[in-house]
């Protein structure tokens with residue numbers, strides 16, 4: 001189920017977002033939308049504010065100004081209630097996997113299930129196991145996060161993000177710290193999940209290979225502009241001649257055969 | 262090739278001509294040094310004849326100019342090459358801020374430092390207060406409302422903070438009771454008043470020292486551990502992960518720790534009381550020849566049940582302080598692993614400070630509450 005831009009309804013809309021840290025302005029007047037069912041990549045050089053934007057989208061920090069609408073209604077930061085309800089429909093994979101170190105992989109994946117659903121412990125374990133199988137980790141269900149490799153932690157993090165069958169998956173630098181093969185497998189998994197379940201994906205990355213492998217649409221941020229400098233498909237951006245920064249970023253390395261397509 | 266380089270010290274300053282190279286550096290440095298030794302009020306450094314030089318020569322001139330400035334001379338640079346002065350001023354600012362023209366006197370900057378730290382402290386306290394209130398709300402939600410308390414975690418922390426603290430608290434309080442009994446007996450004996458030793462040991466330990474000591478030890482062992490644990494989770498984004506999964510992070514991470522300390526602190530305090538009294542009793546028998554039953558009788562006379570309850574009650578306040586401050590300092594970690602270390606230190610220092618502050622306030626209240634015992 002691939003949906004091109006234009007046809008599908010918007011899931012998240014960002015309006016005139018402004019934000020930063022202390023006196024440092026990072027994002028200025030950012031407006032964008034995430035469409036239902038698409039794989040949206042947010043790209044740009046390090047330090048351009050990708051993680052910052054992601055944190056705003058997730059409601060982990062409050063923007064200085066602007067609005068974020070989720071299915072048409074604004075995220076409310078005061079009072080945990082409504083944000084919490086929305087968040088349970090989200091899955092997030094953090095840069096480090098962010099598994100709870102004191103729980104086994106299975107317990108980590110089962111955590112949201114036991115907490116937020118009516119499933120009893122054994123049912124939750126069953127579901128968690130199937131999610132672990134999805135990322136190929138059923139053999140390591142009882143290992144602690146620090147006992148498995150970084151790539152496995154990340155995959156387990158993905159399994160946890162998938163536990164509640166989310167409407168949207170957010171990824172921060174999914175391929176950071178992974179070898180190219182593992183990173184490729186992760187890209188493959190992302191494509192498959194999007195294809196099979198129609199899950200919307202918002203992925204922050206600066207990994208060219210991933211950008212070409214998975215993206216439906218790409219938004220490029222820039223540190224100087226403090227906002228979006230380009231938007232389109234990966235190939236449009238690579239072939240665009242308008243902005244030097246965009247073509248420089250996308251042509252940094254020759255992409256073999258115009259990428260997996 | 263250009264003109265032969267030369268460095269001339271004149272009446273009003275220094276003239277540099279030609280293209281300097283490494284071999285002239287020593288000479289250049291000496292020239293500046295000799296000027297700086299007896300600086301006239303105004304020194305002119307004339308670079309008119311200087312040709313494009315090596316970076317090392319330029320650096321030596323920078324160094325010389327700085328030396329002159331520090332010696333108190335007003336330095337004029339004539340005919341500096343393009344960008345030379347800008348580079349110099351920029352370096353000055355970066356390398357030695359104190360060489361900048363003193364807009365602020367030392368006293369002024371002392372006030373500024375004090376002001377900064379007051380602002381920072383008050384921001385921290387406000388943050389702590391907000392955190393405390395939020396945790397209280399989560400606590401209420403979990404204990405009285407719909408939230409689930411994670412008993413497994415709470416028991417774990419009870420064991421860590423309570424059971425494992427038993428040996429050290431017993432030993433320390435036993436020692437303190439002994440020392441206090443010995444010292445006070447030593448003084449009281451001169452007045453033939455050693456029969457009052459149990460009063461002194463009993464009242465001071467049960468009222469003040471045991472609850473405080475228990476709190477200080479728990480702050481050192483567990484307050485710091487809470488800060489380290491949450492700080493590490495913060496660094497590894499585990500806290501963010503919990504938050505975006507829709508967990509009430511405070512209810513999930515903070516409340517079990519608070520509950521655990523609330524359970525164990527009164528018992529640790531009672532334990533501290535008992536060991537302190539035991540210490541006093543033993544030293545009384547050994548050093549003052551006071552039979553244990555006399556010691557106990559005297560204690561039973563001066564100590565009221567409320568004294569024990571009061572100490573245990575106080576320890577509930579300390580439990581909340583230690584747990585909340587520890588968690589707050591952990592959750593405040595933003596940067597990397599280095600900040601975790603700092604947060605554990607602050608957790609201990611701030612919680613001990615607040616515990617003693619609370620103790621002082623409670624002591625005032627106590628004097629109104631406690632019925633007097635006539636000797």
Ligand SMILES: Nc1ncnc2c1ncn2[C@@H]1O[C@H](COP(=O)(O)OP(=O)(O)O)[C@@H](O)[C@H]1O
Nearest residue numbers: 021024026045046047048049050051052053595
């Ligand atoms: N917690 C923070 N405090 C202060 N500045 C920050 C913080 N996090 C990021 N920044 C700054 O904000 C800018 C954007 O950072 P970030 O969003 O992490 O970039 P990216 O994820 O695109 O590499 C950078 O200049 C970075 O130094």
Ligand SMILES: [Mg+2]
Nearest residue numbers: 050051052173
């Ligand atoms: Mg980032």
